Amino acid sequence: MVGDPASEDVHVEIRDLRFARGTRTVFRGLSCRFPRDRISVVLGASGAGKSTLLRVIACLEKPDAGEVWIEGRTEVTALPERKARAFRRTVGMMFQSGALLDSMSVFDNAALPLREHTRKSEAEIREEVRRIFDAVGLEDVEGLLPGQLSGGMVKRAALARALIFQPELLLCDEPFSGLDPTTQRLVEDLLVEVNRKFGVTMIITSHHIGSTVRMADHVVLLTEGTAVEGRPEELRRNTDARVVRFFEDAGPTFLDVEEARRQAQAPAGGGAGA
Amino acid sequence: MSASAVPWLGAAAIRFVVDLGRLGRFTLGVLDTLRSPPVRVGRLVDELFQVGVLSLAIITVSGLAVGLVLGLQGYNTLVRFGAEESLGAVVGLSLIRELGPVLTALLVTGRAASAVAAEIGSMVMTQQLDGLRMMSIDPLDFVVAPKVVAMIVVMPLLSGLFIVMGLFGAYLVGVVLLGVDPGSFLMSLESAVEFSDDVLGSLLKAFIFGILVALIATYRGYTAEPHAAGVSAATTSTVVVASVTTLIFDYFITALWGV
Numbered sequence: 001m002v003g004d005p006a007s008e009d010v011h012v013e014i015r016d017l018r019f020a021r022g023t024r025t026v027f028r029g030l031s032c033r034f035p036r037d038r039i040s041v042v043l044g045a046s047g048a049g050k051s052t053l054l055r056v057i058a059c060l061e062k063p064d065a066g067e068v069w070i071e072g073r074t075e076v077t078a079l080p081e082r083k084a085r086a087f088r089r090t091v092g093m094m095f096q097s098g099a100l101l102d103s104m105s106v107f108d109n110a111a112l113p114l115r116e117h118t119r120k121s122e123a124e125i126r127e128e129v130r131r132i133f134d135a136v137g138l139e140d141v142e143g144l145l146p147g148q149l150s151g152g153m154v155k156r157a158a159l160a161r162a163l164i165f166q167p168e169l170l171l172c173d174e175p176f177s178g179l180d181p182t183t184q185r186l187v188e189d190l191l192v193e194v195n196r197k198f199g200v201t202m203i204i205t206s207h208h209i210g211s212t213v214r215m216a217d218h219v220v221l222l223t224e225g226t227a228v229e230g231r232p233e234e235l236r237r238n239t240d241a242r243v244v245r246f247f248e249d250a251g252p253t254f255l256d257v258e259e260a261r262r263q264a265q266a267p268a269g270g271g272a273g274a
Numbered sequence: 275m276s277a278s279a280v281p282w283l284g285a286a287a288i289r290f291v292v293d294l295g296r297l298g299r300f301t302l303g304v305l306d307t308l309r310s311p312p313v314r315v316g317r318l319v320d321e322l323f324q325v326g327v328l329s330l331a332i333i334t335v336s337g338l339a340v341g342l343v344l345g346l347q348g349y350n351t352l353v354r355f356g357a358e359e360s361l362g363a364v365v366g367l368s369l370i371r372e373l374g375p376v377l378t379a380l381l382v383t384g385r386a387a388s389a390v391a392a393e394i395g396s397m398v399m400t401q402q403l404d405g406l407r408m409m410s411i412d413p414l415d416f417v418v419a420p421k422v423v424a425m426i427v428v429m430p431l432l433s434g435l436f437i438v439m440g441l442f443g444a445y446l447v448g449v450v451l452l453g454v455d456p457g458s459f460l461m462s463l464e465s466a467v468e469f470s471d472d473v474l475g476s477l478l479k480a481f482i483f484g485i486l487v488a489l490i491a492t493y494r495g496y497t498a499e500p501h502a503a504g505v506s507a508a509t510t511s512t513v514v515v516a517s518v519t520t521l522i523f524d525y526f527i528t529a530l531w532g533v
Contacts, residue, residue, distance in 0.1 A: 060404055089410040099405030101397075113409040161409075 010072065011036040011169060011201040012057060014227075017066035019052060026052050027063070028225035034203050034218065036071075039195050041212040042205045044222030045246070050205035051096070053222070054171045057203065058093055059084040070169070089117065092162030092200075096174040098154040100146035100161070107142035110161045117165075132160045135197065136190060152183040156190065163198065170194075172204040176211055184208070188215055209247075221246060300414075300493050304422055307415035314420055321424035325386045329432055332385055333378060337436035340373060341365065341443020348444070349452050361454050362463030365444040370467060370476045371533065374437035375429075376524050379483035381436075382429060383516040387491035390421050391512035394495025395505035403496075418496060422488040429484030430477045437476070475533030482527065483520050490516045 012034040019027040026049040034040045042050045055061040057068055059076045068076045076087055100109045107129060114125045133139070136156045146154060155175055162170060175191065176184045192215050195202050206212055212219060213232050220229040223242040228235065235243060344365050352358045394417060397403050403413040441463070448454040467473065491512045498508035527533055 055404075058408060060407060085407075085410045085412070088408050091408070093405075093408040095401045095405060097400050099401040099408075101402055101405070102400070112411070116409065116411055161405075 009036040010034070011070070012203065013069040013072065014053070014057075015067040015069065017053075017056065017063050017068070019049070019056065019061075019063045019066075021052075025225055027066070030066070030222070030225060030227050032220045032227040032229045034201065034220070036201050037195075037199050038217035039192065039202045039204065039215055040218040040220060041216040042203060042220045042222060043207065043209065043212055043246075044205075045249075046207065048222040049225070050207075050222060051173050054093070054173050054203065054205060057169075058091055058171055059087055089113075089165060090167055090169070092165065092167035092170040094155070094158045094162045094170070094172040094175055096177055098146060098158040100154065100157055102146050105143050105145060106138070106149065106157045109146065109157065110164055113161070113164050128164070129160075132163055135194070136160045136163070150183075151178050152187060155179070155187050159190070159194065163194065163200075166198065166200075168201060170200045170202045172202060174205055174207075176206060176208050184211065191215065296497070297489065297493050300496065301489055303414045304419055304489070304492070307412060307419045308423070314416070317416070317420040318423055321420045322428060325382070325390070325421070325424045326428035326432065329382055329385055329428070330435070332381055333432045333436050334439050336377065336381055337374075337439030338443040340377060340436075341369070341440035341445075342447050343443075344368060344373070344440065345444030345447030345452075349448055349454065358448075358452075358454055359458035360462045360466075361444065361448045362459035362461070363466030365448070366441060366463040366467050367472065369437045369440040369444075370472045372524070372528075374440065375433045375476055375479040375483055376520060378429065378433040378436045378480060379487055379520045380517055382425070382432060382484075383487050383491075383513055383520070386425065387487050387516055388509050388513050390425070390488075390491040391495035391498070392505055392509045394418070394421075394492060395498030395508040398496065398498050399500045399502070399505055401500075413496075418492045421492055425488035425491070426481065426484040429487070430480040433476065433480035471533070475531065478531075479524065479527055479533055482523060486519050486523060487516045490519060 010033045014030060014032050017027045017030040019025075030049075030053075042053060044050050052061065056063050056077070059079060063077055066077070070076055070087075074087065076084070079087055100106070101112070104112070110129045110132060111125050114120055114128060118125075120128070133142070136159050138153070138156050138160055141149060141153060141157070146157065149157060159172075159175075162172075172191065175187055179187060188211050191202065191204065194200065204215075216232055218229065219232050219235050220227050221235060221243060223246055226242075228238065228240055228243050230238065236247075238244075345361065348361050348364045348368075349358055352361055352364065394403075397413075397417065403417065406413045406416055445456075445459060449456045449459050494508040494512045494515070495505075498504045
């Protein structure tokens with residue numbers, strides 16, 4: 001369990017981020033921090049800017065103002081495109097839709113970064129991809145096209161591709177969307193396992209409060225273009241009107257943190273095809 | 275013109291200029307990827323197949339049909355003046371200088387360019403291009419450039435095929451069905467058509483149309499709004515803009531270079 005992010009080793013720090021899409025303001029001076037090696041969940045209503053925040057961190061979009069610092073050393077919003085390209089190689093990103101190339105097999109999708117950026121032999125690439133597939137629980141799907149996979153398998157394949165370079169920072173955009181509850185729990189468990197096994201800093205966007213409570217070490221709530229952050233228990237006690245309103249709207253799930261954590265200890269149900 | 279139309283026209287003009295600027299930047303980006311390795315031979319071959327080989331049937335059938343009609347109409351007109359022996363020259367010049375490259379460009383736009391725009395647009399919608407960016411792979415290099423090169427390469431070849439099939443169709447109608455002397459048909463064709471002016475000019479036209487159609491299709495797909503309606507709009511826009519641009523450029527190439 002993470003302590004106060006202010007006193008922890010901070011991996012990603014957002015400072016006074018401002019972002020507008022057309023006439024709509026998404027962030028108005030958003031600041032927050034994501035601790036190293038922990039699972040941080042970014043919560044927020046639809047349109048709150050969760051995916052945009054990940055895209056800004058990944059240098060896929062430039063904010064109007066503000067800074068994104070990685071390990072206090074690199075200010076990624078100021079990087080020119082060539083350096084941004086090199087930076088992205090150190091970050092894994094699991095997109096909401098999977099973003100797998102639908103004209104390539106699952107194996108080729110995962111192998112693509114290695115083929116593009118390393119001089120590894122085909123045998124070495126095969127070994128590397130198999131190792132990652134084992135880690136995320138992908139079996140017997142190497143030759144299939146992404147369109148032939150179930151939703152859960154697409155998430156696993158996307159996760160495998162994101163992990164292929166063993167990034168220190170993994171961004172997961174809505175990894176539970178479109179999944180049934182059982183598969184959702186399996187993906188949750190998988191992400192927690194990957195976090196523990198690879199020691200990777202994870203920033204996950206979600207609007208599933210139950211999942212958030214079960215897996216988050218640190219929560220960032222996006223509301224009204226700004227952020228409120230803390231441990232799940234801290235947010236539960238937070239009396240900020242924005243936080244209270246969000247959780248009132250969301251329902252009672254978030255209030256019972258201990259119950260949610262107890263659920264997390266229970267083994268997930270079976271789910272072929274996840 | 276009413277006063278309310280002025281702002282609308284101004285906004286449309288600004289949009290057009292901005293779009294043109296973006297297309298220019300996009301083109302420079304594609305050129306930049308082409309001059310640096312890696313050369314993606316496998317992807318280029320795939321695209322040559324998609325754009326070229328899969329267009330063979332439509333080009334063959336259309337070329338033949340146009341030749342048949344041209345032969346028939348040409349014969350009916352020429353026979354009034356007792357000049358039916360010139361059928362080969364009339365049909366040949368029409369096909370080689372105008373109809374071959376222009377109709378091929380329009381057919382390729384309808385069959386292949388629209389598919390290219392839809393494919394790239396779908397990749398935008400499903401975040402596949404962002405996925406490539408996150409792997410430090412430039413989508414212009416990986417996705418766009420092979421499609422552009424393939425379309426530029428196949429356009430003159432398909433145009434050549436269209437012309438040959440058109441001539442064959444006109445020969446069938448003129449010589450086999452209507453009794454024009456085969457020697458006269460071929461002799462008038464040979465004497466009327468100049469290799470350097472007509473044939474090379476025709477290939478040049480097709481090459482330029484290939485560049486235009488390829489850039490418009492890939493640009494429209496690349497800048498598609500990331501939703502179903504956006505992809506649909508990009509596809510429609512590709513067909514309309516590429517077709518009109520082809521016809522306008524055809525006039526200017528003909529007027530300026532006499533091709």
